[in-house]
Amino acid sequence: MSRYFRITITHSVLVWGVLLMIIPLWLIFASSTHSNSVIYNEGMQWKVGGELFENYDKVLNKRGGFTKEITASKIFLNSFIMAFGIATLSVIVSMMAAYSLVYFKTKFSSFFFWAIFITLLVPLELRILPSYQIVSDLNLTNSYAGLILPLSASAIATFFFRQYFRSIPDELLEAAKLDGANSWKFFVDFLLPLSKTMIAAMFIFMFVYGYNQYLWPLIMTTSEKYWTVVMGLKMLGVGGSADRYSYIILSLLTPVLIIIFLQRLFIQGLFQSK
Amino acid sequence: MKRVQYSSYFTQYFFIAPQLAIILIFLYLPIVQTFTDAFTIQDAFGFGRYFAGFDNFIFVLSDPNYVTALKFTLIFIVVITFFSCSIGLLLAVQANNVIHGKSAYKTLLIWPYAIAPAVVGVTANYFFSERLGILYNFFNGLWGFDWYDNIYDAYIYVFIAASWKQISANFIFFLAGLQNIQKSVIEASRIDCKSSFRRFWTITFPLLMPTTFFLIIINITYSFFDTLGIIDTTTIGAPSGETKTLVYKAYIDGFKGLDLGSAGAQSIIMMLIVLVITVFQFRFIEGKIHYN
Numbered sequence: 170m171s172r173y174f175r176i177t178i179t180h181s182v183l184v185w186g187v188l189l190m191i192i193p194l195w196l197i198f199a200s201s202t203h204s205n206s207v208i209y210n211e212g213m214q215w216k217v218g219g220e221l222f223e224n225y226d227k228v229l230n231k232r233g234g235f236t237k238e239i240t241a242s243k244i245f246l247n248s249f250i251m252a253f254g255i256a257t258l259s260v261i262v263s264m265m266a267a268y269s270l271v272y273f274k275t276k277f278s279s280f281f282f283w284a285i286f287i288t289l290l291v292p293l294e295l296r297i298l299p300s301y302q303i304v305s306d307l308n309l310t311n312s313y314a315g316l317i318l319p320l321s322a323s324a325i326a327t328f329f330f331r332q333y334f335r336s337i338p339d340e341l342l343e344a345a346k347l348d349g350a351n352s353w354k355f356f357v358d359f360l361l362p363l364s365k366t367m368i369a370a371m372f373i374f375m376f377v378y379g380y381n382q383y384l385w386p387l388i389m390t391t392s393e394k395y396w397t398v399v400m401g402l403k404m405l406g407v408g409g410s411a412d413r414y415s416y417i418i419l420s421l422l423t424p425v426l427i428i429i430f431l432q433r434l435f436i437q438g439l440f441q442s443k
Numbered sequence: 444m445k446r447v448q449y450s451s452y453f454t455q456y457f458f459i460a461p462q463l464a465i466i467l468i469f470l471y472l473p474i475v476q477t478f479t480d481a482f483t484i485q486d487a488f489g490f491g492r493y494f495a496g497f498d499n500f501i502f503v504l505s506d507p508n509y510v511t512a513l514k515f516t517l518i519f520i521v522v523i524t525f526f527s528c529s530i531g532l533l534l535a536v537q538a539n540n541v542i543h544g545k546s547a548y549k550t551l552l553i554w555p556y557a558i559a560p561a562v563v564g565v566t567a568n569y570f571f572s573e574r575l576g577i578l579y580n581f582f583n584g585l586w587g588f589d590w591y592d593n594i595y596d597a598y599i600y601v602f603i604a605a606s607w608k609q610i611s612a613n614f615i616f617f618l619a620g621l622q623n624i625q626k627s628v629i630e631a632s633r634i635d636c637k638s639s640f641r642r643f644w645t646i647t648f649p650l651l652m653p654t655t656f657f658l659i660i661i662n663i664t665y666s667f668f669d670t671l672g673i674i675d676t677t678t679i680g681a682p683s684g685e686t687k688t689l690v691y692k693a694y695i696d697g698f699k700g701l702d703l704g705s706a707g708a709q710s711i712i713m714m715l716i717v718l719v720i721t722v723f724q725f726r727f728i729e730g731k732i733h734y735n
Binding site for chain 1: 451454455456458459462463465466468470472473474476477530534537538548549550551552555556557558559560561569570574575576610611615619623664671672675676690693697698703706710713714
């Protein structure tokens with residue numbers, strides 16, 4: 170009896186938790202399938218309506234913005250490019266840096282270590298104005314490079330790779346050295362295949378990080394051609410038209426699907442470095 | 444550290460060069476500029492800057508609006524950390540207990556991790572809009588809720604939006620922490636203690652301490668920095684600046700107000716706060732998370 174009681178409690182707590190997460194999403198989705206007049210007069214809807222294709226088609230293909238040059242599909246493409254660029258670049262850069270920190274001992278090693286990890290103290294939000302200044306001096310505003318480069322030296326990713334490399338037994342390098350592997354060969358033939366899960370996890374982590382950037386694209390992109398998801402959000406404003414709900418659903422779709430389908434890799438990678 | 448290592452200078456520099464180059468240009472240069480801004484004042488006509496010592500800092504710290512933002516940020520951090528940690532922990536403990544449907548629950552609970560704070564903010568905005576917002580009407584029915592005018596109602600609005608997003612991150616880490624606890628310890632405790640409630644608080648929870656500490660730090664940084672997107676899409680500081688966090692205020696003063704000196708000084712004050720947090724974090728990660 171008490172065992173069944175406990176199981177019931179467990180499941181009902183979890184179901185409440187799931188509802189807490191799902192209900193807002195459901196309301197947004199259901200509302201995104203109604204006509205503007207329904208949303209305007211009655212607010213959010215619980216039931217799915219009949220305007221699904223019309224609304225999503227309108228959001229994806231209607232030209233908007235100040236000069237009517239941008240569509241939401243282009244916005245999502247821009248965000249994807251930004252996220253993909255940040256993820257790819259920061260995985261490569263951090264992995265190389267972590268390799269250099271863990272597997273090389275020279276007199277500058279600890280200087281490099283501190284030079285990189287001190288940057289954890291200064292997230293982008295704390296240096297946003299001067300960063301903007303520098304990027305605009307370099308003529309990188311309104312470009313993918315300007316969106317991607319400043320965010321692709323992640324001390325956190327370097328930290329995770331460093332922890333992971335440190336957990337690899339010393340014998341691996343000893344054996345590699347016996348086989349005559351130099352530092353290049355060791356990196357490419359030994360570490361790279363061994364770090365697959367970690368690479369995947371950091372890629373996912375940085376992709377979500379890049380896709381969800383707010384402040385940087387907001388101040389960086391004055392030209393509509395380079396708008397990302399956040400600018401679209403800024404243009405939405407408060408109010409009650411159905412395609413706004415469609416836009417929200419579309420803007421969370423990419424990172425959410427990535428986390429759902431790649432959760433195993435993501436979680437394995439994050440926690441294997443403990 | 445490794446016992447065996449390579450000692451070639453050239454290869455070491457080659458591998459670390461990309462990261463150093465990026466942080467030099469996009470981190471160190473802006474930081475130097477921030478310090479320059481913080482210790483100088485632009486003259487009224489915009490022709491030049493002159494050294495001002497700590498004037499900008501004194502100006503910032505004696506501004507009652509700054510004190511308001513500081514107070515709000517502290518409350519914000521405590522509330523978000525408390526609620527998202529406890530709900531995340533509760534769900535993780537239950538998810539760790541179930542035998543059937545574990546991975547389904549996991550999937551259904553972790554996806555909000557991937558949503559941008561700004562998207563959460565815009566969504567919350569619809570729930571709290573004055574005319575037809577579901578939560579607005581719900582709270583309004585209870586006590587005349589009105590976040591446009593009432594400070595505490597505005598607090599509730601941003602607290603709900605910001606905590607909701609953070610529950611799943613806490614859930615992921617607590618669940619991983621629970622799965623790392625050795626089965627034999629839990630089984631041994633079953634023999635000694637019948638009450639599962641007491642067993643949790645005396646055995647499981649202390650073993651989860653490293654995860655909890657780590658998550659407290661994560662939640663503090665989240666409430667400090669990442670919530671800028673939430674504030675900017677929900678209250679924008681309503682009723683009149685009481686829901687501005689320190690980071691949001693620095694952004695507004697710098698970008699909208701173009702007061703570089705004040706923004707620079709605010710950034711440096713926040714760097715000091717983050718320094719304290721990070722020292723704590725490093726001591727913890729290096730010290731505690733390594734036990735096996």
